[in-house]
Amino acid sequence: MSGTHDRLVYMANQIARNFAVQGETAAIAATARHIHDFWDPRMRDAIMAGEDAGLSDIAAGAIARLRGTLRSG
Amino acid sequence: MAYEPQADFGTPEVRADTQVTLTIDGRRVTVPEGTSVMRAAAECGGAIPSLCATDSLAAFGSCRLCLVEVDGMRGTTASCTTPVAQDMIVRTQTPRLEKLRRGVMELYISDHPLDCLTCSANNDCELQDTAAEVGLRDVRYGYAGAHHLGQQPDLSNPYFLFAPDKCIVCSRCVRACDEVQGTLALSVEARGFASKISAGQRADDFLSSDCVSCGACVQACPTSALMEKSVKAHGKPERAVITTCAYCGVGCTFRAEMRGEQLVRMVPWKDGKANRGHSCVKGRFAWGYAHHQDRITTPMIRESIDQPWREVSWDEALAFTAGRISAVKAQHGARALGGITSSRCTNEETFLVQKLVRAGFGSNNVDTCARVCHSPTGYGLKTTFGTSAGTQDFDSVMDADVIVVIGANPTDAHPVFASRMKRRLRQGAQLIVIDPRRIDLVRSPHVKAAHHLPLQPGTNVAVMTAMAHVIVTEGLADEDFVRARCDWDEYQDWARFVSASQHSPKFLEAVTKVPAAELRAAARLYATGGNAAIYYGLGVTEHSQGSSTVMAIANLAMATGNIGRAGVGVNPLRGQNNVQGACDMGSFPHELSGYRHISDAATRRMFEQDWGVALDPEPGLRIPNMLDAAIDGSFRALYIQGEDILQSDPNTRHVAAGLAAMDCVIVHDLFLNETANFAHVFLPGSTFLEKNGTFTNAERRIQPVRKVMETANGLEDWQVTQALANALGLGWAYTHPAQILDEIARLTPTFAGVSWDRLEREASLQWPVNDQFPDGAPVMHVDGFVRGKGHFVVTDYMPTDEKTGPRYPLLLTTGRILSQYNVGAQTRRTANTAWHPEDVLEIHPLDAENRGLKEGDWARLASRTGETSLRVSVTDRVAPGVVYTTFHHPETQANVVTTDYSDWATNCPEYKVTAVQVTPSNGPSDWQEDYAGLTARSRRIAAEPGE
Structure with a gap:
């Protein structure tokens, strides 16, 4: 879904923004959990495969966490 | 059943703790205190003649036919207005009563046309029946005097x-x-x-x-x-x-x-x-x-969407469809396939569609129209309470002292419930309306909202937070309830958050446009006015923070102890007839029936064993994601039962592009809807009158749908899905929806005690129906939340990214009207068009004047996404800066204008906030004219060979 990478980045940032009130550490975990639980694998793969440019710090942290868990698994 | 009028006991049922025993015509009768003599007589089988009484209405006592004699009372008394008394002795049939009744009846009949044989009410007329009951044999007065005969009827109403x-x-x-x-x-x-x-x-x-x-x-x-x-x-x-x-x-x-x-x-x-x-x-x-003549009852196929349709047999249509699906699966994999279940179809049909997708197609790419309406309700209430559903039954509103309506317009969208609500309001309950528009409930006969908070569209979370600020900082929270029922630490975190000065009504007034004093007063009333119930609709969910608002509402209910008993609660007013059921049945791509996540191995194993197939453990695509993936080429085929996503979903051009990119779009519907313009297969559907099954309403009530006439197309919808499954080699053999319901009950803990036979006996059941709640649960979370402790979630207000500016200075919000339903596929094909023949744009007089627009003028409605044209209605129901329209008519396609912005948690579209400009126009836009041409081309049906 490379053509919609920008849209995925927007979605990830939007999720992160709504969890941000929990504080960065918790928000990163919550954002990663949300994307893991609700996104189709091709969407997760696409955002993990893409550049982090455009991702907020929390969203980037969440994607990094997903890269660690999903790819190691 | 053979035709019999519904029983009528004359006056309404009374509920009382005390029972009263009396004697009517020698029979001892025991009824609740306060019951009328008329009803007591009817309950023991001795109906008293009457004309002005019916048990849906309070006793009126005007017709004087229901007179009875009561020992110890002088003269005769109207039984409808006379309450029973202990040891009262009543006679309903005496020579004096007979004479009185006959005299009254004679007067009625003396001014009534005696055309019974040609009257449409012949043999179904209370006047006729009553005349017979009282033994009226002639009328002494003649017809020469003044009378009302020959007056012209009013035929204006279409029905x-x-x-x-x-x-x-x-x-x-x-x-x-x-x-x-x-x-x-x-x-x-x-x-x-x-x-x-x-x-x-x-x-x-x-x-x-x-x-x-x-x-x-x-x-x-x-x-x-x-x-x-x-x-x-x-x-x-x-x-x-x-x-x-x-x-x-x-x-x-x-x-x-x-x-x-x-x-x-x-x-x-x-x-x-x-x-x-x-x-x-x-x-x-x-x-x-x-x-309706537009109804399609024969399957149709075409190789490509630029061709005319070709009518074929069911066998050919199913073989063609199965071939396309199999080809896509072989070339692109199971995750290139998906389906959309229908909230207009039955639980059983919906369950089968998601089963077909998961077990037959092999993916979890199944979604439903709740994606675009109440998916935030599912997310928000499951997170806070543990269950993706409203907490009350409809009867509960009659115990409410304060009713809060947020982002809902019940008199238009849920009119029968609105009537119950208005009845309670007339009894004295107080009303708070939180809505950008001055909906009818704000001020209608004998109903006036105590507070109307006309918030700026998109600021729901800010308003909820400001209300919470008032409740917490003024010490109005029910901390005993919170300590007993909720996580106290989470509550304290939440209370600290909402107490911050930047969440005060005054501070947020600049954002919400709601006067701080009015908001404070509303918050105080909600917290202290007695039983307080919140009812909300799509004005809450269809925002970029829809899920946050649902959770903020739940926070308010928990903080004030307004949960777990009659008269309170959090009540989503569901849009379509079976949207609750469609969600219950596992229509979301991440969860199986009963809201259990697809990644849960134990749940998945239960389905795998029952269905005999391995399931994909990963969540599938949501509808907007399906369309994105189609444009990217990784999603290729879609089976759509009973939904018209081209008209109902946001950003019409994007939906069209997604559909056009697919190899196989299968539309299973009553009519060639807008989505069918991009379909390769049309499978004719059946109406609710032509099928058996169950619907689940907004109060979790499961009710039977019964077939009243034969199918026009030969198959009920569940049979069509089964035939498609079997064309794919799945070997399903259901012979009645009752068997599907048994499977649902077997696999879904909240439906464990539900069966067709039980519904036949009990008429309805409110889930959960299981060992813990063997007779269902009209009110949920009575002794504790389903998730254990109620979960307070801090919801921080985030302005939407859809911004007004010089080019698009107005905010468009969309909604529904009483006479039309959703995309109008059904209601547009009825005489309801008499009330709403086209979508119109409501615009404030100030904004209209600034643009030179008058009532009925054509206007161009443009956003960053697209534009359309429609007529304007100049009204102060909307605030300056806000415009409003409906999306019932494809000729307007309001969703050409709406955007891709959506709820952060669920992707529910932000229908309620679109930055637009409105300018004078001289008629339909180029896009509308082009689309009309596309529709005409797309609906061509090839003549049969030899014709």
Whole structure:
């Protein structure tokens, strides 16, 4: 879904923004959990495969966490 | 069942702790204290003649036919207005009573046309029956004097007529309009002999009056003065079948009254627990679409969407479809396939579609229209309470002292429930409306909101947070409830957050545009006014923070202890008839039926063992993601049952591009809808009148849908899905939806105690129905939240990214109107178009004047996404800077204008906030004209060879 990478980045940032009130550490975990639980694998793969440019710090942290868990698994 | 009128006990049922025993005509009868003598007599089988009494209305005591004699009382007394008393002795039939009744009846008949044989109410007329009951044999007065005969009927309403010469001025219609519907459109004009039933002002007819055509007056009329035109056309019904309405989420039950295969009329079922014998213009009257000429009853296919359709046999259509699906699967994998279940179809049909996708296609790419309406409700209430559903039954509203309506317009979208709500408001409950528009509830006859908070669209979370600020900082929270029922630490975190000065009403006023004092007063009333219930709709969910608002609402209810008993709660008003059921049945791509995540191995194993197939453990695509993936090429085929995503989903051009990119789009529907413009297969669907199954309404009430006539296409919808599954080699062998319901119960803990036989016996059940709640649960979270401790979630207000600016200075919000339903596929094909023939744009007088627009002018409505043209209605119902329209008509396609912005948690589209500009126009836009051409080309059906 490379053509919609920008849209995925927007979605990830939007999720992160709504969890941000929990504080960065918790928000990163919550954002990663949300994307893991609700996104189709091709969407997760696409955002993990893409550049982090455009991702907020929390969203980037969440994607990094997903890269660690999903790819190691 | 054979045709019998519904039982009528004359006066309403009374509930009382004390029972009273009396004697009626020698029979001992025990009834609740406060019951009328008339009802007590009826309950023991001794109906007393009457004309002005009916058990849906308070006793009136005007017709003087129901007179009885009571020992110890002088003279005769009206049994309808006389309450029972302990050891009272009543006689309902004596020579004196006979003479009195006959005399009264003679007066009625002396001014009534004696055309019984040709009257549409013949043999179904209370006046006729009562004349027979009292033994009236002749009329001594003759017909030479003054009379009302020969008066012209009012035929203006498309569904019923008013014949004043048949009217006995019993006022049942007026009282039904007042007490049952709450519109107060009807009145008795003039006095004495000149008395006449009047709709609105003297110049009005029924159509031009405030009448909302609910039909309560028709149902209450004891003669043919108010009568369905369909009865006049087809004759008296000969049988009745009880079934459930297929319009909104209220889930009214009706008697479908039939002659042979002809539906004569739909009459609200008095024992229906959702509607309590009431209805609206859609459910009662708007069923003509079932036989509309546009109905497609033969399967059709085409190789590509630029070709005309070709009518084929079911076998050929299914083989073609299975071939396309198999080819896509072989080339692109299972995750290139998906389906959309329908909230208009039954639980059983919905369950089968998601089963077909998961077990047959091999993916979890299944979604439903709740994606674009109440998916945030599912997310928000599951997170906070543990269950993706409302907490109350509809009856609960009658115990509410404070009613909060947020982002909902019940009088238009859930009219039968709105009538219940208005009844409670007339009894004295207080009302808070939080809505950008001045909806009818804000001020209507005998109803006035204590507070209307006309917030800026998109600021729901800020308003909820400001209310929470008031409740916490003024010490109005119910901390005992919170300590007992919720996580105290989470509550404290939340309380600290909302108490911050930047969350005060004053600080947030600049954002919400709600006067701080008014918001403070509303918050105080909610927290301290007694039982406080929140009812909300799509004005809450269809925002970029829809899920946050749902959780913020739940926070408010928990903080004030307004949860877990009658009269309180958090109540999503569901849009479509079975949207609750569609969600319950596992229509979301991340969860199986009963809201269990697809990644849960134990749950998945249960389904795998039952279905004999391995399931994908990963969540699938949501509808907007499917369309994105289609454009990217990784999603190629879609089976859509009973939804029209091209018209209903946001950003029409994007939807069209997604559909056009697919190899196989299968539309299973009643009509060639807008989505079918991009389809390769059309499988004809069946109406709710043609099938068996169950719907689940907004109060979690599971109710039977019963087949009242044969299918026009030969198959019920569940049979079509089964045939498609079998064409793919799945070997399904259901012979009745009851078997599917058994499978649902087997695999879904909240439905464990539900069966077709039980529903036949008990009429309805409110889930959960299982060992813990063997008879269901009208009110949830009574002794504790489903998730354990109630979960407070801090919800931080985030402004939407959809911004107004110089080019797009206005905010568009969209909604619904009473007479039309959703995309209008059904209601546009009925006479309901008399009330709403086209979508119009509501615009404030100030904004209209600035643009040189007058009432009825064409205007161009443009956003960053697209543009369309429609006529304007200049009204101060909307605030300056806000415009409003509906999306019922494809010629307008309001969703050409709406954007891709959506709820952060669920992708529910942000229909309620679109930055737009409105400018004068001279007619439909180029896009509309192009689209009309596309539609015409797309709906071509090839002539059969040799024709």
